[in-house]
Amino acid sequence: MNIVFERTKGLTDKTFHYCPGCTHGIIHRITMEAIEEIGLLGKAVGIAPVGCAVFAYEYFNCDSYEAAHGRAPAVATGIKRVHPDCLVFTYQGDGDLAAIGTGEIVQAAHRGEKITAIFVNNAIYGMTGGQMAPTTLVGQKATTAPYGRDENHTGKPILMSEMIATIPGAAYIERVAVNTPANIRKAKKAIKKAFEIQREGKGFSMIEVLSTCPTNWGMTPEAALDWLEENMMPYYKLGVYKSPEGSVNNG
């Protein structure tokens, strides 16, 4: 019998705790597949955030860390400076990276820290039960924005890829989505490229991954994928925002 697919060595056999339809599982898989495919599993150190992916260290089959909320890029910096030959990556949600941890992510990019951030943007706080995130869309309802996000009250959603791309130390910044098989393939390619940029010592890299949260969006998994495409993708445009080749392609 031919094996046509098997779980990457980069993941443990621990069952994911994620809700049905959540795309964290896909993002975990393509991240670890990318590391395995470039042959750096034995050099990889993954840093889990505080948020839905808080248990990521149990799924990554490599050395790992659990950081305080938002601090993963600083923790990654400490590790990378001690072990420059390690592939050090953070896995952070939008509350972690784009709210409480904005200082750490901006300054890690500013230093050109040779680390990679996998930034999962699902426009909401998942683990704590659906509160408004800096990435929540205008009009989108959340438990702390019961009437929908009002831009006059809490501003417009933060565009992290666009912002980080302006920082000279950022070497590779791309926004991808995991709503279709084709986009998942593109997302994996982007993540792999970011890791290669790190391996080549070119600077900071971040891949923003548009993701769904069917539970807190109050949708079926399928409807959530549609909602992502119809509502998130027009605002959060996919594309390469910064690369060593200098290309900037906003969707």
Place this chain on the structure above:
Amino acid sequence: MAKILMKGNEAFGAAAIRAGCKYFFGYPITPQNEIPEYMSRELPKVGGCFLQAESEIAAINMVYGAAGAGARVMTSSSSPGIALKQEGISYIAACELPCVIINVSRGGPGLGGIQPSQSDYFQNTRGGGNGDYRTIVYAPASLQEVVDMTMEAFDVADRYRIPVIISADGMIGQMMEPVEFKEIKDRLMKPKDWAVTGTEEKRTPNSINSLYIVHEELEEHNWRLDSKHKDIEKNEVQHEIYQLQDAEFVVVAYGTTSRVVRSAVLDLRKEGINVGLIRPKTLWPFPYKVFNEIPEKVKGILAVEMSTGQMIDDVKIANNGRFPIHFMGSPGGSIPADEIISERIKSILRGEKSEYRI
């Protein structure tokens, strides 16, 4: 090795590098700036890495990363900056990682001032981070102790896998004294086989983590930390007793204030008043047991601190109601003069109502 004249803050850095510290992450704040400046100059010469972080919060989290990666790592700051590091210190303690944190403290609360102060006793010994954790706290009173304690701190941190704080103040950091770097004893340290280094696909992954979602596991983790803390309380207490045996009155002071108290003790003894000094060299674990050696005839104990009274809580615990406890403090940055301390002791011995303020 011959003695050399050094500034306190530079002595911290020189001792750390001699103890094998290769990484330093910090953020500027007065009065400790000579430490990061020294490290930025000297660490690259020994193949180490100095990095100025964007905040104290980032700095302590870089320390958290480097400590878990198996390195000897240090950060330094001063009072408000140490306040910002408390979250990280709690994580480092929870994950049982070794590191050294220097607090060259200044007056508070809030932005306070930049003069020497001892008002971080609670911050250093009780901590501002969440949870049941402890940090070992050394309190040097001379630059020789700055050097000796800093070097020892790295070994003790590694041995117990715990953050170690060195509680100095602006006076210790800014003054100059001759110091001698003693030969480092052969260390039998356990390999850091728990560190995050990349598995090389030759071992099962290591994980540095403080999350225990199953409450029984968290309780077990905390009892294990507690048992380690009990070992530290048993093995690592350091203190100095000075002229205690024939004392009729005892002063308790640490760090800078203990130097002044020592002068007061000598002056009073010239006048025939036998005063003794207990000087905690570790603030946690606190030398509670040495208080049992205080002679029965003692008429009282005076705690002298550059604060409104923080160490005095430990003095009261140690004293356990045995002798009357008095206090004098200066919480704004002035260092009490020996004559004032002598006068206060005489006034207490005359039975006058003791003033709290200096």
